[in-house]
Amino acid sequence: MNWIPDIFRRGKLYNDLSEEIRLHIEERAEQLMREGASREEAERKARLAFGNRTVQEERSREVWQWPTLESIWADVRLASRQLRRSPGFTMAAIGTLALAIGANAVVFSVMNAFLLRPLNVPQPQSLYSLQHGDAPDGSLSYPDYLDLRDRNRSFNGLMAYNFASTVLDTGNNPSSVWVQEASGNYFDGLGLQPYLGHFFHARDEHGPNSAPYIVLTYDYWHTRFEDDRGVVGRVVMVNKHPFTILGVAPPEFNGTLLFFNPGFFVPLVEDPLLTGDDLNARGTRWLFQAMGHLKPGVTPEQAAADLDSIGAYLQKTYPKDEGKMTFVLRRPSLYGDYLGRPLKAFMAGLMLLTGLILLAACANLGSLFAARAADRSKEVALRLALGSSRKRILRGLFTEATMISLAGGAVGLLSSVALLRALSAWQPIPSYPIHLAVNPDAKVYAVAVLLALVSGLLFGAVPVRQVLRTNPYEVVKAGSGRIAGRRMNAREVLLVVQIAICAVLVTSSLVAIRGLIRSLHDHFGFDIENITLAETDLGMAGYSGDRVPAMQKRMIGALQALPGVESVGLADSLPLTVNGSGDSIVFTDNTSDLRPVNAATDTAMFHISPEYFHAAGTTLLSGRAFTWQDDKSSPQIAIVNKEFARKVFGSPDRAIGHFYKMKDGTRIQVVGIAEDGKYNSLTEDPVTVMYLPILQSPSTSTFLVVRTRPGLDNSGSDNGQLQTATAMRNALRQLDPGLQVSIEARDRTLTAVLFGPRMATISLGVLGVMGAMLSITGIFGMAAYSVSKRLKELGIRVALGAQRKEVLQAALGRAFKLLALGSAAGLVLGLLATKVLAFIVYQASPRDPLVLAGVVVAMAALGLLATWIPAQRALSVNPLVLLREE
């Protein structure tokens, strides 16, 4: 291993060698001159006799080199010199690739975090959640859960949980916090160990409200209790009831539902105390989700069959409460198919689109490289003529490509990491603990580097054929004008492909944006403008029984008295909020066997005050509104929406004055019909809805809908909203200082519902912009190159009297033809692709003339923008200067 000292002696060795060879040739020449040759003749003959001096010298040097690595290093140095010589090209190439790789890294990272990475618990692969066979929903009643837990033979313990919004008070500092109510076996079933203190266990549960314990999440302990290790054993008030802090959950564990990070855990048996649900009601499915580890050797299908048989048994045993109950097993982290399916579809679509971006970038860089290779064909030919091997030249080209791809990959990855960090820290929906933990991990880095290398190979391979076919003699003879011809076609095909891809991206982003804009201006069955909401739960503030409606009336009165307030309505829940509404099955009046299987429909249910419709802006189509006289002592009545009337009574006309039955057999008379709207999501199918008088079935959950007069105190502007909100807060505080009220403008509450579509639109919009940028650089590159290649020809045309139009056509006609071809192909593909979008983006209709026109205009504008500079250059051709040049 004497190469190490060799490396340091090398400079001298090489100098000696060159000197020696020079002297050799000199000596030979002198010898020849002595034999009578002229000096010139002698020198020529001496060189001929010596052979290819460069090759021999290089070969002599190679003796001292560490072969592969060093020649690669030499290639790298040569390539970086070449790249530095054309900084514009280098920056453009790196930038293009950084964009494409960055986009891919971000999308992959999100997909990795949500879909690929398993839950952060031991043995996540055997953990499955229950989902109903007939709907992507896992809700259960508590007795159902107990039966399923105790009767199944497939799970190592079945756990269940639910979410609730509560108020935590550690001593005169009440604050709202989301809590996960978990079954006693939750932590043990997941196999977790506490970070501090201990967990609650199955043995702690002894019926309703028997286990007033709290386990804090690490994050909440960190922020709210400032890492105080003394919290264990402390008693705090939750909804004004004492709870003991048992311990702190391990860091990085935020419950078993991604996105949603609760503040702490309480035993499920405490639910009646916190939210008022009935643990014994078999018919009310309020548990959010049940899940468990499959026993070894049990497949999900076997387990589902096992659960189905329990479901059949329950249906037979409790026909009054239970409908058909079948199950499928899904992963718990995205609430089974509910979030999982759309997210998978969307991420797959997004991954495809970003893949296309990368492909477009590669096509872009490929044609740049081809153009560069064509420009350098003279150099290549010279090197070939001087004895360089084609392999060596190709290796140089690939080295350049790889260096650019790695640099682009690094820049892209760094920016994507910054973006992902920001995304992870972001809390998109105020008042909900929604987090998108999308920090990149090793997998993301590996994918980014791999993508960079693969794309380097892809675009580096484009000029290969060109180099292999270079004939040194032809090129040196012909000058640079002759390399056009067939080889241009490969680049043109690449350009068309690239433009098509970009048009796909532009189309889909326009479709998405248009859909979102439409969805924002739609009527959802209630007004958004001039409405402010106040939300509270009187149960959390200690109200119960008759005190609840009394307090609610006082609240309405207080808000009604505020200046600028037009009307105030009250409801126990509101459409298009995250909590959603209650629901219930109903029967036609002539159904006598009230089993769930005979139900007419499962309908959403809102309990409202008389002024609700006016305040919310929901139109009453016919019949009457409620009055304050519709209380417990008067006959049970309801207002239903049009869809309900159609589904239960056959037509809206036959509904008014007629009856339907509730689960418990109560007959309810329909007194009015309200318009249809959107209740849970913007993309839902028509939903049946019944409105019931709040006084006939009181609820502590209180939403106050406050309509302010339009124009007054600039409502709509943030300032106006703020004033209204402050006035409302003060008014309610005067009634009861202990009330936890959250006040928000109605359009703000749509944030949660619109979150998905908005994210989709933003991501598609970004991809569209990237696509547009790529097509600009692509067309620009092509147009600029063809203009510069044909400058001489254009000069001759001008000299012969060509008009501006003709010059432009000659220079750019081809680029525009390619643009049109690519755009048309992209438009068709894009329209096909947007069918997929319709799942996520509301009203994402590809057959929208505005979108079609938009794409055409956008692509034409891109074309104009990209060819502007080359066109100017073509027009400013001065034939005299040009013809003088060569």
Place this chain on the structure above:
Amino acid sequence: MPEVNKPMTETTSRDLFPGALEMMILESLRRQPSHGYALVQHIQQRSKNLLQVEEGSLYPALQRLLKSKLVKAQWGVSSTNRRIRTYQITPAGLRHLDEQISSFERMFEGIALVLNPAKATSN
């Protein structure tokens, strides 16, 4: 040594087998230390111009010998007052040459036997 042998230039690889040039250089240097130009002259004269050695191909071979410490080089001035780099065979070079020559002779004998068996056996 043979494994360090890079393929020779296209023109000489036809004429010489790997290691032949090195062997001839070492043999020439054993007789008399000399510089590159003189080595070429010497080899061409001795081979009566049967071997068409491209002059340049001498240098990679010399570098290989230098690297393996079979020869050593020194700058100096020739009798004709030229600056020259004189190569001299080392003891290791001498040993290596003997081994090479004997192995070459064995190989040559083998080849001769295959090419002309009758003559070889009658010998």
